[in-house]
Amino acid sequence: MALAVTSPPKGSRAARTRATEDRILAVALESFGTKGFDSVSLDDLAADLGITKQAILYHWSSKRVLLDAVIDRAALELIIEFDGALSEDGSGWSRVESVVRRIFRVAMRRPELLGFIREISRIGGDASLRVTADLEPFVARATAYFQREMDAGRLRRCDPGLLLVSAYSTVLGAATEVEVLRAVGIEPTLRSTVVRRRELLAFLYAAMVAPEYARTQAPR
Amino acid sequence: MALAVTSPPKGSRAARTRATEDRILAVALESFGTKGFDSVSLDDLAADLGITKQAILYHWSSKRVLLDAVIDRAALELIIEFDGALSEDGSGWSRVESVVRRIFRVAMRRPELLGFIREISRIGGDASLRVTADLEPFVARATAYFQREMDAGRLRRCDPGLLLVSAYSTVLGAATEVEVLRAVGIEPTLRSTVVRRRELLAFLYAAMVAPEYARTQAPR
DNA sequence: CGGTTCACTTACCAAGTGGTAAACAATCAC
DNA sequence: GTGATTGTTTACCACTTGGTAAGTGAACCG
Known part of the structure; x- marks a missing residue:
């Protein structure tokens, strides 16, 4: 993601500035998303980055x-991750499936990104207004898509x-609720994730796809 | 819940002590669940309680x-809220439905309780081990119930x-993810909650109930 | 009644918090 | 080259944090 600029500083001053801000945002997103906004001090962040507060x-x-x-930044990255899946070819279930797969991939590779959105919701106030506004276009696209699919009788x-x-x-939940998974005896290993995704897709398939339409398709 | 003992202290010393500890736990649960563990200082708690840290x-x-x-305490209250629903009469879908209704009721009346569990999961370490251990018996009962219902062909x-x-x-999610709901244009009013619960039950019904069994029942 | 225990307060403290002010060194414009 | 600009550091500061030590008044017990 961020161009990791190491010890020897190069590029124009403007470029280096941009790179620094990028690094700070990346580390802040990671820390805020996993530990929570209030649990991360500016000194912590600075120490992680090797700079001063x-x-x-x-x-x-x-x-x-x-x-x-x-x-x-988080909203932007989320949109980049998911919006592509919404634009992919295919209709009805296959497109939903590709979005779910995408979310799973993000949840596995970058749990802090999804965790951060949750954290923001809890902070409330201006913060959640901001993330809501940032994500609005994506949400609008997604619901419009659902609406079309329902009208076509596929959902x-x-x-x-x-x-x-x-x-x-x-x-x-299935992707990030690690503690709950552990509570029901599911260790979140890589292999179990594949199983989990498959079962979850079946769960969603049953819940979302219109039964009349499902009968005309191969269920999986 | 907690016996709100006000200004004139009465009862035995032991009873009053228990009452004080109860009040502290209740306020702490509420604060930790809504604002997060690190965001609530002992001074904040004490101020809310009218005592010193x-x-x-x-x-x-x-x-x-x-x-x-x-x-x-949170685990105990959760079990009290939900375990009863698991013991109720009825089989298959009707029992699931009563649990879902129960969760919705808790999510509306005491959002901090569910929020607290999430918060704990994020803190991780000993904390989440503890909540996992506390809830283990309930989880075991619930999964055993699901297993039986599947064997009977009802789920x-x-x-x-x-x-x-x-x-x-x-x-x-549907009960507590207020910000996300707001993002998709759903204001979490009391009336919309009823609608939400109904739609969610339909969603879960489609996802969980075995189709062969569903055909023998009135869907709602 | 008198002493002990108990629940709690007042008085602190060292470490950490977000934030300011000023010094400084590299880079830019000329 | 020189002087202004820019990104960063060092030095601080007022305030909050979780936690300790000692004191106090009421309830309990003989």
Whole structure:
């Protein structure tokens, strides 16, 4: 993601500045997403980056302003990850399946990204307003897609927004709720993830696909 | 829940002590669940309670030890809320439905309880081990129930643990993921909650109930 | 009644918090 | 080259953090 610029500084001054800000945002996103906003001090961040806290405050005037920047970055990365899947070919179930696979991949490779969105929801106030606004275009596309598929009789008819929330939290839960998985005796290894994804797809398939349409298709 | 003992202290000393500890645990659970463990200082808690921070530290030797006590309390309350539904009469879908309704009720009335469990998962380490251990008996009962229902052909056959996680995170998401709901244009009012619950039940019904069995029943 | 225990407060403390001010060194414009 | 600009550091600061030590008044027990 971020171009990891190491010890010998090169490129124009502007480019190096951009690279530094990029590194800070990347580390901040990771830390905020896994440990939580309040649990990460600016000193912690700076130590991880090998710089001083005041260097961070030079680029963003306060921790809160930095958070806004991290929110924008997280939303951007999320959209990049998922919007592509929504644009892919295929209709009905196959497109839903590709989105679910995409979410799983993100949840496995970059759990902090999804964790961060949750964290922001909890902070509330301006922060969640911001992430909501950032993601609005993507949400609009997704619900519009659901609506079209329902009209075409390929998805079970229901509130498209609620369907999105249900699917979102189901996938997010199965992908990230590690402790709960452990509680039911499922160690989150790589192999079990494949099984989990398969079962979850079956769960979602049953829940979402219109039964009349399903009968005309091979279920998996 | 906690017997709210107000200004004039009465009852035996032991009883009053228990009442105080109860109040502290209740407020701590609420605060930790909504704002997060690190975001709530002992001074904040004490101020909410109208006592001093040192009074809290008298009952629990450190903030971390207090957290353990709050975990135990949260797990106990969760089990009280849900275990009853598992023991109710009825089989197959009707029992699942009653559990879902129960979770919704808890999510609406006491969002901090479910939020706290999430928070604990994120803290990780000893904390999540503890909540896992506390909830183990309940989880065991639930998965055993699913297994029986699958054997009887009333629920779609799949991994019972995964089914529990999927159902759990779906319900929890629809019930608590307020920001996401807002993002898809659903204001979490009381009336919309009823609609949401109905749609979610349909979603889960389609996902969980074995199709052969469903055909013999009135879907709702 | 008198001493002990108990629940709690007042008074602190060292470490860490977000944030400011000023010094400094590399890089840019000329 | 020279002087201004820019990114970063060193030095601070006021305040909050979790936690300790000692004191206090009421309830309990003989």
